[in-house]
Amino acid sequence: YAESFVYRTSRSIKIFLFEHDAIIRLQQFRRSQIAGVTLGAANFVNFASMALMFWYGGLLTMRRLAAFADCFRVFLVFVNTSRGIGEAGALTPDFAEASIAIDSVFQILDRKTKIDTDDKLRDIHFAYLTRPNVMLFKGFCFQIHAGQRVAVVGQSGSGKSTIVGLIERFYDPSKGTVYIDGKDLKKVNLQSIRSHISLVNQEPTLFAMSIRDNIVYVKDGVTDAEIIEAAMTANAHNSLPDGYSTFPGESVLQLSATSALDAESERIVQAVLDSVTLGRSTIAVAHRVVSFSDFNSHHFPYHACRLTIRQAHLFAVLLDGVILEQGNHNDLIARDPAGAYYVLVYSQAGPH
Ligand SMILES: Nc1ncnc2c1ncn2[C@@H]1O[C@H](COP(=O)(O)OP(=O)(O)OP(=O)(O)O)[C@@H](O)[C@H]1O
Numbered sequence: 001y002a003e004s005f006v007y008r009t010s011r012s013i014k015i016f017l018f019e020h021d022a023i024i025r026l027q028q029f030r031r032s033q034i035a036g037v038t039l040g041a042a043n044f045v046n047f048a049s050m051a052l053m054f055w056y057g058g059l060l061t062m063r064r065l066a067a068f069a070d071c072f073r074v075f076l077v078f079v080n081t082s083r084g085i086g087e088a089g090a091l092t093p094d095f096a097e098a099s100i101a102i103d104s105v106f107q108i109l110d111r112k113t114k115i116d117t118d119d120k121l122r123d124i125h126f127a128y129l130t131r132p133n134v135m136l137f138k139g140f141c142f143q144i145h146a147g148q149r150v151a152v153v154g155q156s157g158s159g160k161s162t163i164v165g166l167i168e169r170f171y172d173p174s175k176g177t178v179y180i181d182g183k184d185l186k187k188v189n190l191q192s193i194r195s196h197i198s199l200v201n202q203e204p205t206l207f208a209m210s211i212r213d214n215i216v217y218v219k220d221g222v223t224d225a226e227i228i229e230a231a232m233t234a235n236a237h238n239s240l241p242d243g244y245s246t247f248p249g250e251s252v253l254q255l256s257a258t259s260a261l262d263a264e265s266e267r268i269v270q271a272v273l274d275s276v277t278l279g280r281s282t283i284a285v286a287h288r289v290v291s292f293s294d295f296n297s298h299h300f301p302y303h304a305c306r307l308t309i310r311q312a313h314l315f316a317v318l319l320d321g322v323i324l325e326q327g328n329h330n331d332l333i334a335r336d337p338a339g340a341y342y343v344l345v346y347s348q349a350g351p352h
Pocket of ligand 1: 128130154156162
């Protein structure tokens, strides 16, 4: 009846988009029919054979062809065996369900989930609260693919550091969305996201306590091995006059500041930056555009620039609140001699 009802009403079922629902119901109906018939047949065989056995056993006992004890023994074997067969029959609907369920299990296993690990800034508008009338960002989009090294370049005051501030969620954009690992930054736990972001400042902050305490400060329950590993990674392990109890003074700060490096220190800092950024999405902010004029030269006057932007996969030029150009160094240089990037690289204007 259900089958013919489904066929008769198939048009309405389609119109009301019940098709999938109707197919499932029809399948369930067929399954319950099979289960009912199987269970009925199993019970029939069970009880009919019991009746047969009682009748035949009684006949044999009456004619003294078999002892009652033997008949009873056969009866017990029969009851136990038929119960086993009956219970197996009762599992038939479960087998049917399992065969349908296993399909969906394999569908889930075979599914190729696309995990978005890109960081994106979409349609970013921003003005500092203290200067609400100055729209620093006027709606730009920008994407960093997982593991990519990106350099944001632009005139002083164009908002390069502010982009970093938005990614760290020091501020929220007035309009637009920041996505980290494909997730809206406003919807993720701030502490968790910040624990995955490392910020290397040009002027590093060291607290007025020993180097050891400075390292421990960033994370609870740090072991001695981790302290040494952190110092080794930063290439500071052998350069601390009093070991880890060294109190950071002017000299240590000077050593760390990327803008005041001699060639050897620069090489060391670069090696450290290369190793810690390997395989990570990195955004580098090049503060002094004028130094692009000497981009490939060893006499590059502003070390910080050369350090941070070297080997960037992508350069993004920030101008007047938007990302005006983006691409790799060679493409941008080749694109347009009057282009923003070209001008930045070759401009001989004095330092900002
Ligand atoms: N906390 C703040 N409140 C108000 N205005 C700010 C704040 N921080 C920065 N600004 C202003 O926003 C603009 C962009 O600053 P930002 O530091 O992001 O630029 P930048 O491109 O990194 O500059 P530079 O290359 O000189 O470091 C500047 O005009 C700056 O004066």
